[in-house]
Amino acid sequence: xxxxxxxxxxxxxxxxxxxxxxxxxxxxxxxxxxxxxxxxxxxxxxxxxxxxxxxxxxxxxxxxxxxxxxxxxxxxxxxxxxxxxxxxxxxxxxxxxxxxxxxxxxxxxxxxxxxxxxxxxxxxxxxxxxxxxxxxxxxxxxxxxxxxxxxxxxxxxxxxxxxxxxxxxxxxxxxxxxxxxxxxxxxxxxxxx
Amino acid sequence: xxxxxxxxxxxxxxxxxxxxxxxxxxxxxxxxxxxxxxxxxxxxxxxxxxxxxxxxxxxxxxxxxxxxxxxxxxxxxxxxxxxxxxxxxx
Numbered sequence: 001x002x003x004x005x006x007x008x009x010x011x012x013x014x015x016x017x018x019x020x021x022x023x024x025x026x027x028x029x030x031x032x033x034x035x036x037x038x039x040x041x042x043x044x045x046x047x048x049x050x051x052x053x054x055x056x057x058x059x060x061x062x063x064x065x066x067x068x069x070x071x072x073x074x075x076x077x078x079x080x081x082x083x084x085x086x087x088x089x090x091x092x093x094x095x096x097x098x099x100x101x102x103x104x105x106x107x108x109x110x111x112x113x114x115x116x117x118x119x120x121x122x123x124x125x126x127x128x129x130x131x132x133x134x135x136x137x138x139x140x141x142x143x144x145x146x147x148x149x150x151x152x153x154x155x156x157x158x159x160x161x162x163x164x165x166x167x168x169x170x171x172x173x174x175x176x177x178x179x180x181x182x183x184x185x186x187x188x189x190x191x192x193x
Numbered sequence: 194x195x196x197x198x199x200x201x202x203x204x205x206x207x208x209x210x211x212x213x214x215x216x217x218x219x220x221x222x223x224x225x226x227x228x229x230x231x232x233x234x235x236x237x238x239x240x241x242x243x244x245x246x247x248x249x250x251x252x253x254x255x256x257x258x259x260x261x262x263x264x265x266x267x268x269x270x271x272x273x274x275x276x277x278x279x280x281x282x283x
Contacts, residue, residue, distance in 0.1 A: 098264035
């Protein structure tokens with residue numbers, strides 16, 4: 001509890017709530033679209049074993065996770081260091097032992113975790129029908145179309161979340177992100193054929 | 194024993210944490226005390242504050258450390274009220 005309170009405090013003084021939200025949506029979107037692309041590719045490739053699909057998707061999910069973590073950590077650390085230096089300049093003081101220095105150390109780690117976990121978790125969620133089919137659970141659709149439907153559902157959900165953040169009309173916001181997913185799938189189909 | 198009853202401090206702090214959070218943190222540190230924060234000047238990234246702290250026995254060093262923990266710095270001690278001898282026991 002204390003750890004959560006401290007994390008919330010560091011996010012507040014570094015004004016990073018918005019950044020976390022943005023990274024979560026942007027990279028969640030990346031995860032969903034990457035999985036949608038893979039599933040669409042497998043769908044039009046004909047007979048591909050479920051195990052191959054799962055391994056390929058897992059590989060992509062881990063790559064997205066690593067890319068998200070490392071890119072955000074490197075860029076956020078540099079940004080936070082610069083912000084701390086500027087604040088030290090304005091304060092004409094050494095802030096090494098202040099909450100701002102703690103924020104400069106910890107916020108990049110938090111941002112990196114969100115940036116990496118968002119695409120990983122979204123990808124794993126999109127892959128749920130594949131896991132279920134692999135475990136022998138009966139599905140109303142074949143595994144690949146079910147995973148594509150799941151990707152659309154996740155994209156719609158991210159749109160709803162964005163609609164809530166912006167205070168706009170939730171349904172329109174959800175439909176807009178869903179439309180992006182449909183357009184992506186169509187473009188992929190167009191290129192592959 | 195000499196006891197510090199009142200301090201008026203000139204403090205420079207960043208905009209974040211805001212005045213409310215800043216005062217709450219200091220109040221949590223100084224325990225039985227009364228604290229009044231007045232923003233005297235606002236710059237691009239800093240605020241100059243006048244901090245009035247009153248209490249039966251103020252721990253100035255702890256207060257100064259808490260100010261530093263919040264990224265602020267103590268510029269000057271503008272007023273002090275201290276009691277000693279029999280008054281301090283009261």
